[in-house]
Amino acid sequence: MMADIFSASFITGLIGATLRMSTPIILATLGEIITERAGVLNLGIEGIMLFGAASGFLATLATGNLWFGILMAALSGVLLALLMSFLAVNLGLSQHVAGLGITIFASGLAMFIYRKAVGSPVVPPTVHPFSPLAIPFLSDIPFIGESFFKQYFLTYITWALIPLVSIFLFRTRFGLRIRTMGQNPFAADTVGVNVNRTRTICLAIGGALFGVAGAFLTLAHQNMFLIDVVGGRGWIAIAMTIFGNWNPLMGSLGGLMFGFLDALQLRLQSVGIHLPIHVFLMIPYLMTIVALVGVSRKATVPAGLLKPYRREEKGG
């Protein structure tokens, strides 16, 4: 059995699976980082991912077009994020309550439209999912080629997004504005930045990423929709946001680690080592708690997080 674990095929398989499994987490984490950098905690993430999983799946089921499914997932993510924005940004309700409300609402809605569309068949309907895309030449590199360069197109996009989001946040003027309003919305307002509009835009970008992350699960990772398909990955993304100190690179690293644990767990089971899946699911959270102890000492938590912004309320 040990020999199985250290075989070359086990390891290349593990690396490949790690990259696959981390894709939705990283996408969702990037979305949450953008949102939280602007000062909004979107706890609707889990529900939005599930809804994206359902709408993407159904759109593909109906048209047979996978990319149409992805597009619909992104769009529905944006719509739900706009609802979140209306509640938490425009009305200034508690971000916790609004976010959890969205998660409950979107999960219910996802189940509802799925049932409406397919009824309750004994065998759930399936789509023909994305197949991995081998990059010519690179995928022929012995040993690593197979695991790194034979991935889903969405996985490549995700990896490209990591530096892009970093550049967006730290090198562009929108990034500067987003970071400023996340730290001190009053400061952003007094230099002429429209706080609530920018927050809405950030929520929408995040929502699109959540939706696509969900659809990855039903259109690439699996080929059907199950009610527990997201399985807490939204919450993991929230944890990774904190773990990564609101930094896209670090957050993605956390997502990668989670993907690794997820993949390891599946692989170990396939070679006959049975550990309860929950042990593995627990690890990212433990990691986050440990990281939080460190993070809470450094003042990088966006200071404006959770605070709705309204004028005409300040004393002085």
Place this chain on the structure above:
Amino acid sequence: MVDITKRFVDVVANDKVSFSLFPNEVCALLGENGAGKTTLMNILFGYYLCDSGEIRIYGRIVRLGSPKDAIAHGISMIHQHFTLVPSQSVLENAMIGVEGGFFLDKKKARKRLLEIEKQFGLDLDPDAMAFTLTIGQQQKLEILKALYREAKILIMDEPTAVLAPIETRELFATLRTLVDNGRSVVFISHKLNEVMEISDRILVLREGKNVAERKKSETRVQELASLMVGREILESLQCSDSAAGNTVLQLKNLRVRNSKGVVALDGFSLDLREREIVGIAGVSGNGQTELSELLFGIRRPEEGSIVLDGKEVPGGSPSAMIRAGMARIPEDRISTGVCMDLSVMDNMILVDHCREPFSKLGLINGREIRSWVLDRVRDFQVKTDGVDAPVKSLSGGNLQKVILARELAGQPKIIIACQPTRGLDVGAMEYVHQAILRQKERGAGILLISDDLDEVLLLCDRVIVIYEGRIMGELCSDGIDRERIGLWMSGVA
């Protein structure tokens, strides 16, 4: 600005106020706490919308719907509480909002910032993080921010309230340069001497209305004070001379480190007796904050002991301090003095809520509390929409009154007052001074920590000067020698 009216739920903050500003001048805006100065300027800055009235800039009627519009018209405002992002650099703080292209061009921005710094004699390292700046430097950064936006009109809301005298002088020099370079400045302050020093024209508001406008050359401090309050102010305080009693607070050989781990107080000893006011004078940042934190029980000494009323108390326990009869007026009223989202009533009862008759068998008696709080609000003339209004709707000065009302209401044995009149108008200041003297007559021992040397000299029986956490010297009120104190404050023995 013509006939500006602004109403908040019940209060009329501005009632047909008119205000004008000319190129190359400093115009001071005076008025009691809650007179509507900040509100008026927030309207000019587009932060609040006025209910009626019009604003003209260079003769043209403009609509200022948001700070963005105001900035586009060359108006910038520096608020009482700075609007900096601590975790970003000076450069990033300056360029936000006017970054230019899609990507941040820091090289170009830095060049521009350095040019402005040179032109106006403001030197700040563009790469320093904002949280490392002193208060004075933060203010420079705010001014730089405004200049970076090509501000023609600069509004400064109580800029000197938090500055040490030297920093104030620097600020005034900067303001002069600005005015000489064709800018105009609106200057809000309660310190009448400063107003007389820096401004060319003075506008006085009272209860949201214009009451007077004076050229500097045509007025005097006394006149301004009475215009503001609507009555004569005579800060000649009467206090029956009574001998100090037993020692109530004894600090022995204290050594304290600040949050950065640097020794902030060293070898600090002090005796405070009943019926005595001891003043701690010094340029801010020389250990005053740490001293007050220590006495409030929120910072532990590394060495030395604190003896309250004959009993040694452990450091780091706020409740032990309260039980020993200490009233505490913190220097940072927003973060340690009040809870901004709670009502005036809740804030007033914070300290006393668990004693009879406000609480019986663990239950709060709302009626008792309400009537007690109403009395305090009346005594201290807190201007508020009612005791249920959240304190964040109060003006800066009224916020301070809430704290004073809470802390001075009981019969404290010891009072630690940090900057008790910062941001208060002359009328309120007189009131606070009298409240402190009344407490002294009643028998309290009072430690007054203040940057305002005039205040210290006016009230105190003894003055202790600190510099870099050490006591430089001590003088009794009958042997006050300003020159000597000044030297001590700058570290010359």
